[in-house]
Amino acid sequence: MTVANKIPWIEYLETAGVTVFAYDWDMLLESEIEATVDGVDVFNFTYTDTEVTFDVAPVGDLVFYRRTPVHQPEDYAFARGFKANKTELTIDRAYMIAQEIESGLTLQSDLTIERTIADVTVGSTAGTDALITLWDTDKAGMFAGEVTDNAPANNSATSKPDQYVWLEYGDIIATLCGSLGSVDKGQLLNVGAIQMCNQNSNAISQSSAFAAAMPFNDTKVVSFTAALIRENAPVATAYMHQIHSDAVELFAVYLDSGGFIKIMARNLADTVILDATITNNGGSFTNSQLHFIAGAIDLSGGRELFINSVDRSEDAAYVTWNTYTDELIPLEASNGDERTYSYGIETLTGNEVYGSDNGTGAVGGIDALGYITFDDSCSLITEAVWDGIYVSDPQKWAGWYATQPQVFFGPTFWKNTGKTAPSSYAENSMELAYDEVTSAYMLDSSLMAQTDDALINKGISDG
Amino acid sequence: MSRKIAVAQGGIVKDATTVRVSVGGVVKNAKRVLVVKNGIVRQVWPKG
Numbered sequence: 051m052t053v054a055n056k057i058p059w060i061e062y063l064e065t066a067g068v069t070v071f072a073y074d075w076d077m078l079l080e081s082e083i084e085a086t087v088d089g090v091d092v093f094n095f096t097y098t099d100t101e102v103t104f105d106v107a108p109v110g111d112l113v114f115y116r117r118t119p120v121h122q123p124e125d126y127a128f129a130r131g132f133k134a135n136k137t138e139l140t141i142d143r144a145y146m147i148a149q150e151i152e153s154g155l156t157l158q159s160d161l162t163i164e165r166t167i168a169d170v171t172v173g174s175t176a177g178t179d180a181l182i183t184l185w186d187t188d189k190a191g192m193f194a195g196e197v198t199d200n201a202p203a204n205n206s207a208t209s210k211p212d213q214y215v216w217l218e219y220g221d222i223i224a225t226l227c228g229s230l231g232s233v234d235k236g237q238l239l240n241v242g243a244i245q246m247c248n249q250n251s252n253a254i255s256q257s258s259a260f261a262a263a264m265p266f267n268d269t270k271v272v273s274f275t276a277a278l279i280r281e282n283a284p285v286a287t288a289y290m291h292q293i294h295s296d297a298v299e300l301f302a303v304y305l306d307s308g309g310f311i312k313i314m315a316r317n318l319a320d321t322v323i324l325d326a327t328i329t330n331n332g333g334s335f336t337n338s339q340l341h342f343i344a345g346a347i348d349l350s351g352g353r354e355l356f357i358n359s360v361d362r363s364e365d366a367a368y369v370t371w372n373t374y375t376d377e378l379i380p381l382e383a384s385n386g387d388e389r390t391y392s393y394g395i396e397t398l399t400g401n402e403v404y405g406s407d408n409g410t411g412a413v414g415g416i417d418a419l420g421y422i423t424f425d426d427s428c429s430l431i432t433e434a435v436w437d438g439i440y441v442s443d444p445q446k447w448a449g450w451y452a453t454q455p456q457v458f459f460g461p462t463f464w465k466n467t468g469k470t471a472p473s474s475y476a477e478n479s480m481e482l483a484y485d486e487v488t489s490a491y492m493l494d495s496s497l498m499a500q501t502d503d504a505l506i507n508k509g510i511s512d513g
Numbered sequence: 514m515s516r517k518i519a520v521a522q523g524g525i526v527k528d529a530t531t532v533r534v535s536v537g538g539v540v541k542n543a544k545r546v547l548v549v550k551n552g553i554v555r556q557v558w559p560k561g
Contacts, residue, residue, distance in 0.1 A: 197535070201547050204556035210549050218545040 053145045058116035059153035066109045072101045075116055078143060085114035118146045120157050121177055167194055168211035184213040 056075040062068075073083075083097045088110040095104040095114075102114055122140075126132065151157065162173035170192055172180040185191035195215030202208060202216065546558040 199544075201545055202554045204545075204547065204554060206554045207552060208549055208554050209552075212549050212551065214549045216545070216547040216554075217543055218547070219543050 053142050053149070056149065057153045058146070058149050059155070060114055062112040064110070065107075065112045067107050069104045069107045070101055071104075071112070071114065073114070074100070075149075076142075076146065077116060078118055078139075078146065081116050081118045081146065083114055084117050085112065087112050115153055115155060116146070116150060117155060117158075118143060118150060120147060120159055167214070184211065186213050 053076050054074070058073075058075040060071070060073055062071060077083075077099060083095075083102055085092050085095060085102065085108075087108045092104075092108065094106060095102050097103065147157070158175075159177075160175040162175075164171040164173065168184060170182045172182065174180070182192050184194050191213075193215065194211065194213065195217065197217045197219065199219055201218035208214075543558075545556055547554050547556045549555070
């Protein structure tokens, strides 16, 4: 067929008493005639190839026109012939559709949507339906999920479809993990060694729980370090028990007078402490009371880490780790080549750079080591690392603490699996570090609540 | 830790260190992100 050059649209103004109307455009088998009277669709007619016949003569402004379906009735197949009649029909259809567009007709291809939790089906009246599935890590797709403050537990079963996502928001317990989470928790490599002394001796000898060197080859390291320190007979509130890094440190963790854990950016090299409360409100220890100090410090660059519980007027505890993150860390007590770490209680001479660290009560001693860290959900957990007579049975802590001062501490070395430290820390910008830390630090109350549970779980309490 | 959450930055895929969500028009810090895999809820961020 050759399509005549016609506009397939006719208007009869103010018609009346006529039932048959002629037209002269071409029609495909699938083409249809549609009509309106005064703009209202009417259907009481039939048509042939040349004329439209109404059952009842329309009265008013009559318009009728041709509509050709917009779809491709048959796909061309690869390596199959182009049949002349099919090709011609397709061209005719396209030409006729173009004529209808020129006549003012709006093309129609109705779409419908059917939604489920796992996919969306886009139905088409003019072709094959489209199925949009969920997004996954390899392919784009539809998102299905929810923002909630109560997401299901990790590893729990669910009836939700694969790739369904929960975005859980809430208190940033994860932030100590998370802020440090910028660095990464990584893989626990090892924990600190065990030290002990007793009430009659403020000295503690260096020793080691691990004889073998541990591989520690990554260049960036985060350490979660924790201590439980008891000071004998404190007489003032100006105590300072804290964990901090060395003179190029970026922040310190301490216990305030309310028993809450604080994290402070500070710069010992300049004796600049960004928050005066760190000196005024050091942990106020009560006799026979255990306290908790936790630290999390970027150890990249071979920075030293110190835990201090200090009585400057008397013999004092002074615990130091020197960590060098780009080499093996022999977990030996010996510190001869600076690539080891040492620990122990030493007598301070009064001229250390850690001048802000002071307490008036004697430090009772260090009885055992363990570590406090965070699980995958950033819940606080504690572990004792001494497999001796005390810690192997956590319940024995209970009667033990009451008669002897003790410190429960230990570094946990986390092997970084390729992450880097936050650049703001590396820039040695105290202000920036402070902002980051204070905006990201763990909620005190939440942490303390977890601490209680953790201690109870280990049979430790302040009685 | 291998984080499954990553963002493209200048054509380079980087690990996300912070995830935030919008709740009623207020941006909040995300606490966890979990995705269903084979019928089991898997926490993908943060992940130790």
